[in-house]
Amino acid sequence: MRVPLSWLAELVDLAPAARGADVAQSLVSVGLEEEALHGGDITGPIVVGRVLTVEEQIQRNGKPIRFCAVDVGDHGQRLTDGIAQQIVCGATNFDVGDLVVVVLPGAVLPGGFMISARKTYGRMSNGMICAEDELGLGEDHSGIIVLSRYLGQSAAAALTPGDDAIELLGLGGEVLELSVTPDRGYCFSMRGIAREYWHSQGSPAGAFRDPGIVPDNPPANLNGYAVHLTDGTMIDGVRGCDRYVARIVHGIDPNAPSPSWVQSRLTQAGMRPISLAVDVTNYVMLLVGQPLHAFDLDTLSGSITVRRARPDERLTTLDGVERVLHPDDLLITDGGKIPLALAGVMGGATSEVTETTTNVLIEAAHFDPVSVARTSRRHRLVSEASKRFERGVDPRVADDAAHLAVDLLVRYGGGTVDAGATDVDLTTSRAAYPLDVTLPGRLVGVDYPRARVLDILRQLGCTVDDPGLGDTVTVLPPTWRPDLVDGPDFAEEVARIDGYDRIPSVLPTPSDGRGLTHGQSVRRIVADALVGRGFTEVLTYPFVADDFADTLGMPPEDPRRSAIRLANPLSDNAPLMRTSVLDTLVDALRRNVSRGQRDLAMFELGLVTRPSPGSSHTAPVPGVSRRPAEATIASIDAAVPAQPRHLALALAGDAELAGWWGPGRAAAWSDALDAVQAVAAALSVPVTVEATEQAPWHPGRCARISLVDGTLVGHAGELHPAVLTRLGLPARVCAAEIDVDVITAASAEPVRLAAFSTQPVALTDVALTVQESVTAAAMQACLAQAAGPLAESVVLFDVYRGEQLEAGQKSLAFRLAFRAPDRTLTTEEVSRLRDGAVAAAAERFGAAQR
Amino acid sequence: MSGPRPPSLPVDGSALEPRALDAAVHAALTAFAEAGDFEGLKAARLAHLDKGPVAQARREIGALAAEAKAEAGKRVGEAMDAVRAAYLGRVEALEAERDARILIEEGVDVTVPTGRRPLGARHPVELTMQRLTDVFVAMGWEVAEGPEVESEWMNFDALNIGKDHPARQMQDTFFVDPPDGGLVLRTHTSPVQIRSMLTRTPPIYVVAPGKVFRTDDLDATHTPVFHQIEALAIDTGLTMAHLRGAIDHFVRAMFGDVKTRVRASYFPFTEPSMETDFQCFVCRGADDSCRMCGGSGWIELGGSGMVNRKLLIATGIDPDIYSGFAFGFGIERALQLRNGVGDMRDIVEGDVRFSGQFGMAV
Numbered sequence A: 001m002r003v004p005l006s007w008l009a010e011l012v013d014l015a016p017a018a019r020g021a022d023v024a025q026s027l028v029s030v031g032l033e034e035e036a037l038h039g040g041d042i043t044g045p046i047v048v049g050r051v052l053t054v055e056e057q058i059q060r061n062g063k064p065i066r067f068c069a070v071d072v073g074d075h076g077q078r079l080t081d082g083i084a085q086q087i088v089c090g091a092t093n094f095d096v097g098d099l100v101v102v103v104l105p106g107a108v109l110p111g112g113f114m115i116s117a118r119k120t121y122g123r124m125s126n127g128m129i130c131a132e133d134e135l136g137l138g139e140d141h142s143g144i145i146v147l148s149r150y151l152g153q154s155a156a157a158a159l160t161p162g163d164d165a166i167e168l169l170g171l172g173g174e175v176l177e178l179s180v181t182p183d184r185g186y187c188f189s190m191r192g193i194a195r196e197y198w199h200s201q202g203s204p205a206g207a208f209r210d211p212g213i214v215p216d217n218p219p220a221n222l223n224g225y226a227v228h229l230t231d232g233t234m235i236d237g238v239r240g241c242d243r244y245v246a247r248i249v250h251g252i253d254p255n256a257p258s259p260s261w262v263q264s265r266l267t268q269a270g271m272r273p274i275s276l277a278v279d280v281t282n283y284v285m286l287l288v289g290q291p292l293h294a295f296d297l298d299t300l301s302g303s304i305t306v307r308r309a310r311p312d313e314r315l316t317t318l319d320g321v322e323r324v325l326h327p328d329d330l331l332i333t334d335g336g337k338i339p340l341a342l343a344g345v346m347g348g349a350t351s352e353v354t355e356t357t358t359n360v361l362i363e364a365a366h367f368d369p370v371s372v373a374r375t376s377r378r379h380r381l382v383s384e385a386s387k388r389f390e391r392g393v394d395p396r397v398a399d400d401a402a403h404l405a406v407d408l409l410v411r412y413g414g415g416t417v418d419a420g421a422t423d424v425d426l427t428t429s430r431a432a433y434p435l436d437v438t439l440p441g442r443l444v445g446v447d448y449p450r451a452r453v454l455d456i457l458r459q460l461g462c463t464v465d466d467p468g469l470g471d472t473v474t475v476l477p478p479t480w481r482p483d484l485v486d487g488p489d490f491a492e493e494v495a496r497i498d499g500y501d502r503i504p505s506v507l508p509t510p511s512d513g514r515g516l517t518h519g520q521s522v523r524r525i526v527a528d529a530l531v532g533r534g535f536t537e538v539l540t541y542p543f544v545a546d547d548f549a550d551t552l553g554m555p556p557e558d559p560r561r562s563a564i565r566l567a568n569p570l571s572d573n574a575p576l577m578r579t580s581v582l583d584t585l586v587d588a589l590r591r592n593v594s595r596g597q598r599d600l601a602m603f604e605l606g607l608v609t610r611p612s613p614g615s616s617h618t619a620p621v622p623g624v625s626r627r628p629a630e631a632t633i634a635s636i637d638a639a640v641p642a643q644p645r646h647l648a649l650a651l652a653g654d655a656e657l658a659g660w661w662g663p664g665r666a667a668a669w670s671d672a673l674d675a676v677q678a679v680a681a682a683l684s685v686p687v688t689v690e691a692t693e694q695a696p697w698h699p700g701r702c703a704r705i706s707l708v709d710g711t712l713v714g715h716a717g718e719l720h721p722a723v724l725t726r727l728g729l730p731a732r733v734c735a736a737e738i739d740v741d742v743i744t745a746a747s748a749e750p751v752r753l754a755a756f757s758t759q760p761v762a763l764t765d766v767a768l769t770v771q772e773s774v775t776a777a778a779m780q781a782c783l784a785q786a787a788g789p790l791a792e793s794v795v796l797f798d799v800y801r802g803e804q805l806e807a808g809q810k811s812l813a814f815r816l817a818f819r820a821p822d823r824t825l826t827t828e829e830v831s832r833l834r835d836g837a838v839a840a841a842a843e844r845f846g847a848a849q850r
Numbered sequence B: 001m002s003g004p005r006p007p008s009l010p011v012d013g014s015a016l017e018p019r020a021l022d023a024a025v026h027a028a029l030t031a032f033a034e035a036g037d038f039e040g041l042k043a044a045r046l047a048h049l050d051k052g053p054v055a056q057a058r059r060e061i062g063a064l065a066a067e068a069k070a071e072a073g074k075r076v077g078e079a080m081d082a083v084r085a086a087y088l089g090r091v092e093a094l095e096a097e098r099d100a101r102i103l104i105e106e107g108v109d110v111t112v113p114t115g116r117r118p119l120g121a122r123h124p125v126e127l128t129m130q131r132l133t134d135v136f137v138a139m140g141w142e143v144a145e146g147p148e149v150e151s152e153w154m155n156f157d158a159l160n161i162g163k164d165h166p167a168r169q170m171q172d173t174f175f176v177d178p179p180d181g182g183l184v185l186r187t188h189t190s191p192v193q194i195r196s197m198l199t200r201t202p203p204i205y206v207v208a209p210g211k212v213f214r215t216d217d218l219d220a221t222h223t224p225v226f227h228q229i230e231a232l233a234i235d236t237g238l239t240m241a242h243l244r245g246a247i248d249h250f251v252r253a254m255f256g257d258v259k260t261r262v263r264a265s266y267f268p269f270t271e272p273s274m275e276t277d278f279q280c281f282v283c284r285g286a287d288d289s290c291r292m293c294g295g296s297g298w299i300e301l302g303g304s305g306m307v308n309r310k311l312l313i314a315t316g317i318d319p320d321i322y323s324g325f326a327f328g329f330g331i332e333r334a335l336q337l338r339n340g341v342g343d344m345r346d347i348v349e350g351d352v353r354f355s356g357q358f359g360m361a362v
């Protein structure tokens, strides 16, 4: 909402010597938001000029440049002295003879831009010809302002070169641009803003002059244009239109321009002057917030009938777009047959006011905000009218607004007002709200005396009925405040008008916080453990491509193929939600590689989405007037797909870097597995490892990590070479993915200390030759089990394959550490235990001691 | 031991002569002092301590008359002590020299690079959420979480965002296919408020950090996936004064000892609603050309308010007994303000050089 300060001052007394910034601050204090402050920083000379000659040259960059001679009257180089003002211009949307806006040297434009004569494209340019945005009139920079188009032929005809354009275009005054929250539709008018400013000044008596009260407005009668309000499909039981005022003016001079004060106010408010009828409806809308529509009366044949659209009905709106209507769209029709306008959104082309229109029907109606909002959204059509209706228009102001418009058309268009005045009014008064006057104080934390609360409510326009007994009063909010429905709404008003700055700061003191949950702590431990091992955390978008599962080489029946699909993904290349974090971590890895990073160790902790196959994942949407039934809550929860928290990590290049100390060590499958082991160890969760085949890993280099009870924790190893090729990643990238929720649950119990001995340790090594198929883990388990409880550890420390062994054999060397809890073991005891373990390995795996 | 033995001096008592003894001691001390290494010292010891005139003098004592023995013994003893002490002193000195030399020889160039293992780092978004979370946990709040694929009811309806609210249109919200299936990617962390109110019993003091989604294209200032932290308190007697108190504490924890100011606002899920600015922590309003605050002296924090009664009703909490407040803050915005992260793309692209700058601190 753009608020010209001079206009505001007409409606409300501004504080003495208040400038735009002061007014803005006052309005912000009552809850409006300042977007910008325009104007006030323009100084002339800025004048009307007439283009006398144009010489166009195409520049080397292909763009045309015009060297113009412009008549600027008594300013600068005078035509009367035989020289016209020489100006260079980059725009081409004008012709010789056009009236334009010329900024002359010495002028200052918005933003403090000082204009001076300067050489450009090889010639002197004594000023510039302006576009809208350069003057702070709008965003348009598509060409310069041609006044005959900007103000209309008739208004432009009255201008002479050299006329002051600052006055003409209302450039001198300050204009506040405010943003209005959706609950305060009444602030989309000068009337509402003036009222808010009045409140910010303490609502002094007589200082606000409500333009929505029009004393000479004659009462409605039955002699007006016939209007029928029908509604076959009300939305939520609300009529699409509950009030329709129609007034008629005959014999308007189609060439009569809008008065310049209307034009300059519209311009300042960011609207383009078009014609008297249109300008007047816009002006009244800006003034009191009531959108009006002007129909060319001579295009109408039947009554005005408001109804919902019929299937496949069509309407070409003023913007020239033919729209296929929806049965929920509310229409203004001619006799119920021909659609004339999308009610409250935009008029149609057939009944539009044109340059030949002399007889006008003014519509001032009240439409259901929901109905207008839906139509506006359905047709992607936002208008000044729809913005206001959506947020709620004062239903009582319609007749006054219509009268203001009629009055202006008569005064400036020479028209005659029709004696008939239609007002079909089906609105009902709202019920008064029983307000506990202590509520504002209890909710806001400021001790508002009862009298202060009632005072503020009355200033706001509420009708307050105070029985004087007890804490409850009845409050009827003003008709322009449909947002005031509940106790807290009134509390906010009291706080707002009394001043939010009076709210004290009191720190609440909860008493029973239990700190982080176990799961929340686990995430920090996992991340910290990985960072300690050289991994860097990244975050990736969880969106994956349709063919992600094929890229990763998942078999057809892999459950990870079942992914949630977005109905409106940002990119059709990534419409699915990831089912593993690794799905998207590989993208970040590739990006790093492409940016020249070679040695990488990365991880991401995040949610994955695992829809259960067969579930429709359709969530009920219950009402909100009470807590939903537990069964309904349960079915909402059941419809939300499972989203376990996963960890993915990936390594490329060297795990230990090359340097002056020697060559680096390439990251291997074991580094990925080691990182997972480190995470498990950081949480003191024992895990087991076995070989498995799982996409996207190398089938011979993939470890399955499980809890000791067999529950899957995750996988680690080297990625499949074919997958790496498809992903465009370097060879030998290693990775792991684990379910953090599983290790969270496994680490929930406190760590139990196992006793450890302080007796001397006895170490003994064995080297055992076995077939390649025997795994280290199986061998280790066999030796440890056979060595018995005195074996403190059994650790593989060497693997040998080579000439001294037969093909298909390997030698595994283990170090066995023995220790008794209570004594020093003898050499004989240790030998016996070791021999027993070796014998067990021989029996189980045919292992031979080397 | 082999080698030519020095000629055995005749036991004639001449070595016991005081002048001869002094000369022998002097010769020994000189020989030790001149021994430049352990080998030279060993030779000097053989010549002057193990054997030589002083040792000879000691042997000659036995040949003296009984009454002369005591006096001669004392003189020889003193001479022996002096020689031995000189020897040991020289040993110590040579050892110290040797040790010092070894340490010098073992010196290295400490300016060579040392990092054999790559360094890890956490993502600053996570670190910031952790830091903010800790501020609340220290005050006795708990951390609540919810799913990212969320039901429409939790994300919109229960928060008083009705079917016609602009936020529910396709141009803002990611809908799960089919679009009428009632599932979306949560557009804010506020559904965690609803989940907390459904599952917890007041008093409730929870903070909800997490990932949220809006259908914005990625550019320097927008990202479709970003992070928020949201605080919710439900208790008896909570007022907007408590809301201000919690926000003030939060702002101080993040940006230091700066003032806040508040004004009325509107959000569907709060009533009354509030907008908070905090004083610019760089210039504190003293610099018209401050780049942090644009010279206004204030920085916008974000929206807040008293929990709308409709939310309490929708979750089965008696609005006549309990009141509550809620406020939220963008994590990416915190990074922008506190850490000078200017481009959203750096946050989301996963370049390790971005996270790497933060280590474990933010």
Ligand SMILES: [Zn+2]
Residues within 6 Å of the ligand: B280, B281, B282, B283, B284, B285, B287, B290, B291, B292, B293, B294, B295, B296, B297, B298
């Ligand atoms: Zn500043």
